[in-house]
Amino acid sequence: MNGSIILYILGVILNVEAILMVLPCIVALVYGEPELWAFLFTMTLCLVVGVPLSIWRGRHKRAFYTREGFVAVALSWIILSFMGALPFVFSGAIPHLIDAVFEAVSGFTTTGASILPEVESLPRCVLFWRSFTHWIGGMGVLVLILSILPLAGGYNMSLMKAESPGPSVSKLVPRVRSTAKILYGMYLLITVIQFLFLLVGKMPVFEALTTAFGTAGTGGFGVKNDSMASYSPYLQNVVTIFMILFGVNFNAYFFIFTKRPKQIFKMEELRYYLGIIAAAIVVIAFNIRSFFPTLGKAFQQAAFQVASIITTTGFATTDFDLWPAVSKTILVMLMFVGACAGSTGGGIKVSRLVILLKTIKKEISLFLHPQSVKKINMDGKSIGDEVVNSVNVFIITYFIIFSFSVLLMGFDELDLVTNFTAVAATLNNIGPGFGLVGPTQNFGIFTDSSKLILIFDMLAGRLEIIPLLLLFVPETWKKF
Amino acid sequence: MQIIIVGCGKVGKTLAEQLDREGHNIVLVDISASKLADASNAFDVMGVVGNGASFTVQKEAGVEDADLLIAVTGADELNLLCCLIAKKAGKCHTIARVRNPLYNAESSFLKEQLGLSMIINPELAAAMEIFKLLRFPSAMKIDTFAKGKVELLKFKVKPELKIDGWQVSWLVVRLKCNILVCGVERNEKITIPNGNFILQNGDTVTILATPKQAQEFFKKIGIKTHQVRNTLIVGGGTIGYYLAKQLLDIKIPVRIIESNKTRCEALSELLPEAMVIHGDGTNQELLFREGLKQAESLVAITNMDEENLLLSLFAQKHSRAKTIAKVNRITFNDVIDSLDIGSVVYPKNITADCITQYVRGMQNSMGSNVETLYKILENQAEALEFAIRDHSPVVDVPIMELNLKENLLISCITHQGNIMIPRGQDRIHVGDRVVVVTTQSRLHDIRDILKR
Numbered sequence: 001m002n003g004s005i006i007l008y009i010l011g012v013i014l015n016v017e018a019i020l021m022v023l024p025c026i027v028a029l030v031y032g033e034p035e036l037w038a039f040l041f042t043m044t045l046c047l048v049v050g051v052p053l054s055i056w057r058g059r060h061k062r063a064f065y066t067r068e069g070f071v072a073v074a075l076s077w078i079i080l081s082f083m084g085a086l087p088f089v090f091s092g093a094i095p096h097l098i099d100a101v102f103e104a105v106s107g108f109t110t111t112g113a114s115i116l117p118e119v120e121s122l123p124r125c126v127l128f129w130r131s132f133t134h135w136i137g138g139m140g141v142l143v144l145i146l147s148i149l150p151l152a153g154g155y156n157m158s159l160m161k162a163e164s165p166g167p168s169v170s171k172l173v174p175r176v177r178s179t180a181k182i183l184y185g186m187y188l189l190i191t192v193i194q195f196l197f198l199l200v201g202k203m204p205v206f207e208a209l210t211t212a213f214g215t216a217g218t219g220g221f222g223v224k225n226d227s228m229a230s231y232s233p234y235l236q237n238v239v240t241i242f243m244i245l246f247g248v249n250f251n252a253y254f255f256i257f258t259k260r261p262k263q264i265f266k267m268e269e270l271r272y273y274l275g276i277i278a279a280a281i282v283v284i285a286f287n288i289r290s291f292f293p294t295l296g297k298a299f300q301q302a303a304f305q306v307a308s309i310i311t312t313t314g315f316a317t318t319d320f321d322l323w324p325a326v327s328k329t330i331l332v333m334l335m336f337v338g339a340c341a342g343s344t345g346g347g348i349k350v351s352r353l354v355i356l357l358k359t360i361k362k363e364i365s366l367f368l369h370p371q372s373v374k375k376i377n378m379d380g381k382s383i384g385d386e387v388v389n390s391v392n393v394f395i396i397t398y399f400i401i402f403s404f405s406v407l408l409m410g411f412d413e414l415d416l417v418t419n420f421t422a423v424a425a426t427l428n429n430i431g432p433g434f435g436l437v438g439p440t441q442n443f444g445i446f447t448d449s450s451k452l453i454l455i456f457d458m459l460a461g462r463l464e465i466i467p468l469l470l471l472f473v474p475e476t477w478k479k480f
Numbered sequence: 481m482q483i484i485i486v487g488c489g490k491v492g493k494t495l496a497e498q499l500d501r502e503g504h505n506i507v508l509v510d511i512s513a514s515k516l517a518d519a520s521n522a523f524d525v526m527g528v529v530g531n532g533a534s535f536t537v538q539k540e541a542g543v544e545d546a547d548l549l550i551a552v553t554g555a556d557e558l559n560l561l562c563c564l565i566a567k568k569a570g571k572c573h574t575i576a577r578v579r580n581p582l583y584n585a586e587s588s589f590l591k592e593q594l595g596l597s598m599i600i601n602p603e604l605a606a607a608m609e610i611f612k613l614l615r616f617p618s619a620m621k622i623d624t625f626a627k628g629k630v631e632l633l634k635f636k637v638k639p640e641l642k643i644d645g646w647q648v649s650w651l652v653v654r655l656k657c658n659i660l661v662c663g664v665e666r667n668e669k670i671t672i673p674n675g676n677f678i679l680q681n682g683d684t685v686t687i688l689a690t691p692k693q694a695q696e697f698f699k700k701i702g703i704k705t706h707q708v709r710n711t712l713i714v715g716g717g718t719i720g721y722y723l724a725k726q727l728l729d730i731k732i733p734v735r736i737i738e739s740n741k742t743r744c745e746a747l748s749e750l751l752p753e754a755m756v757i758h759g760d761g762t763n764q765e766l767l768f769r770e771g772l773k774q775a776e777s778l779v780a781i782t783n784m785d786e787e788n789l790l791l792s793l794f795a796q797k798h799s800r801a802k803t804i805a806k807v808n809r810i811t812f813n814d815v816i817d818s819l820d821i822g823s824v825v826y827p828k829n830i831t832a833d834c835i836t837q838y839v840r841g842m843q844n845s846m847g848s849n850v851e852t853l854y855k856i857l858e859n860q861a862e863a864l865e866f867a868i869r870d871h872s873p874v875v876d877v878p879i880m881e882l883n884l885k886e887n888l889l890i891s892c893i894t895h896q897g898n899i900m901i902p903r904g905q906d907r908i909h910v911g912d913r914v915v916v917v918t919t920q921s922r923l924h925d926i927r928d929i930l931k932r
Binding site (some may be wrong): 157171175178231 | 506
């Protein structure tokens with residue numbers, strides 16, 4: 001274990017976080033809010049720890065392998081969230097530390113689950129920071145650092161692997177640094193486009209900014225108590241479309257920017273993703289027909305909710321907890337499906353499920369033709385056994401963590417639907433669930449121990465479990 | 481530059497590592513996903529799985545924007561096909577590895593007709609390297625600059641040489657030799673010495689000199705300098721064949737020990753003047769019977785790296801022969817260097833170095849001015865040859881007044897065809913060629929030698 005390189009990366013993370021906090025400071029200055037000092041104080045703390053760490057580093061211990069990469073990413077996210085929570089505490093917006101950490105983790109992991117019963121009374125700068133953490137966490141802070149910092153050696157790819165979602169991570173261009181730059185460039189561009197569309201719909205600038213951040217990171221923190229319900233249908237539709245867009249694998253946009261749009265049609269995952277969305281919208285729209293005056297309205301509402309859940313954003317325009325059982329069940333199923341690999345969304349990911357379904361098909365055909373040899377194909381190329389294996393292991397680990405979380409939550413004596421959907425909503429980085437954590441409710445009802453479990457689930461979901469679990473394996477920390 | 485390397489074997493990986501370190505964008509193509517995963521975990525390169533001769537795969541690897549495609553798969557025909565397709569699909573330069581002696585004889589035709597920029601034959605390149613060493617047995621390693629007019633030679637300071645404890649400047653003053661010490665390796669540490677540096681027994685010294693001066697220098701410090709008078713080659717593979725052929729051409733008697741009967745017969749057909757012996761090269765009695773004691777050189781180039789190294793050690797112990805061992809696969813360079821083993825050649829490095837040199841040359845036409853590049857002193861230092869094309873701050877200023885970077889030495893200036901080892905008052909002129917030795921990497925222009 002090479003501790004010095006990890007400390008170095010943590011130092012850089014803290015510095016970057018301090019720099020990112022300049023933005024909420026500006027917001028505080030613009031609106032003349034006294035909470036400015038909370039951010040300034042946190043920035044100072046970050047820099048006091050971060051600068052020495054990033055300057056000092058063991059000269060001859062630069063060796064950096066996958067293990068260090070994964071541990072560095074997991075620790076980075078923990079420290080990032082902790083420091084990100086401090087402004088909430090200092091400003092008095094969320095005085096209780098665990099609540100503040102829950103809120104910050106929920107922000108960075110792009111979950112959007114809140115413990116706040118109402119948000120409209122919070123200072124603007126705090127609201128901005130809440131939404132901005134979505135944007136940072138969506139593409140990943142390590143990817144941001146990779147695009148700025150020249151980390152030597154090929155092993156920095158392991159940083160990206162640990163942070164980027166999906167069964168297998170590939171580069172867009174030969175260099176990690178250029179890949180990271182391209183990803184952030186596209187991310188920023190699409191966010192700006194959405195921001196402009198929202199402005200056209202006469203959304204106030206501040207709300208347009210936070211909504212764009214929340215959509216881009218597929219986060220889901222709103223600045224209004226009723227989330228998106230009070231906005232015009234135009235604005236809701238813009239958000240719907242951009243949620244779906246941010247749930248798409250960013251490789252697709254890279255193909256567009258490099259003028260190879262035909263490649264997009266070869267992306268099998270994308271076809272399934274859009275297919276699932278379309279099917280879910282149609283079924284739900286007819287199922288909730290009676291709730292709305294016209295079928296068109298039902299479609300519009302169904303589309304928003306489906307997009308919000310499958311991309312794991314978690315905005316809501318209506319209390320879908322009141323919908324009929326079929327619709328609710330579909331939404332719960334969509335929670336687990338999640339968005340595409342290589343997007344900003346969470347969940348199991350469509351590609352993993354596609355691989356899983358193909359594995360099942362293959363195993364069944366093995367019963368019919370015991371000696372048949374078959375490779376699993378994706379995008380017209382056969383994928384290796386190790387990818388299939390890692391998908392299987394991921395899904396099993398995922399459900400083990402899921403069931404144990406639900407079990408431990410049970411000690412709070414709340415009902416099963418609440419516990420079940422609370423874990424689903426956090427492990428998949430969505431936000432709202434059903435029952436007591438439905439779209440009009442919040443996570444403040446849980447005890448601290450349950451909140452800690454949910455914090456773990458959110459981080460595990462964002463980092464796709466393995467990096468976080470590595471921290472708990474004693475082997476990781478052994479010198480040899 | 482954008483470079484595509486087809487074939488992720490030993491050479492492909494070595495190339496990827498070297499070119500990645502020099503700041504090029506590398507895409508590796510191979511049919512084995514696991515080999516690619518290995519390489520892209522170790523270096524900052526991208527892997528594309530597929531057959532490199534397929535147009536679709538090449539397109540996926542970005543052949544349309546690539547500057548260079550290097551085909552180093554195991555099969556000659558595949559390499560040539562890759563280059564041919566790349567040439568049609570994009571506007572890139574192409575380099576193919578072609579090792580079949582049959583094609584090799586026709587390499588200039590192939591190069592011209594297929595539009596290849598370079599054909600590299602690893603065995604031939606390795607044989608040339610060994611041949612150079614045999615012609616100058618006192619050196620452990622030789623590289624040439626300025627079209628062969630200047631050589632970079634490596635030798636070990638041994639007790640019988642009587643230069644133990646000498647200052648570097650004494651070599652010039654006392655011996656009146658116009659040579660330059662560019663680097664000293666001691667206990668795996670590399671120094672680019674100044675005049676006051678004191679040499680010790682066991683140091684490995686790299687000098688730069690013209691072949692004539694080098695000969696004189698070695699004579700004065702008491703190293704025999706004539707080329708070997710006979711050679712015992714163990715292992716009759718392709719390298720052995722090329723080497724024997726070159727040696728026989730300059731009338732040096734050659735004995736080849738080869739364990740495969742059919743190969744022996746083929747060799748004796750190809751090389752009627754050589755003495756081909758069928759037998760196991762590790763058989764001590766056979767070695768002695770075939771004159772190991774009297775041999776002036778032993779070249780161990782069997783397919784087994786370990787066998788080659790042991791043969792070299794054995795020969796060092798039982799004879800005064802110059803020994804050269806080939807190491808193909810194993811990577812314990814530092815351990816090998818700590819053995820008293822004579823010269824070691826690494827064919828994969830030789831191939832990769834040749835190609836890296838070509839890439840440097842290409843960059844030359846794209847803004848960099850490096851003509852030739854050698855990785856010396858265990859790859860920790862570089863010797864670079866620059867062509868001075870236009871006026872710059874380094875031109876027409878006495879060298880002693882230049883504010884040079886640390887660990888950097890202007891080693892040689894070719895001025896109007898004359899080679900000189902520069903001293904403080906000498907100046908660089910436009911039209912000269914300059915050799916610089918440095919531990920700084922990534923110099924792209926002669927201006928880079930100055931401190932900023």
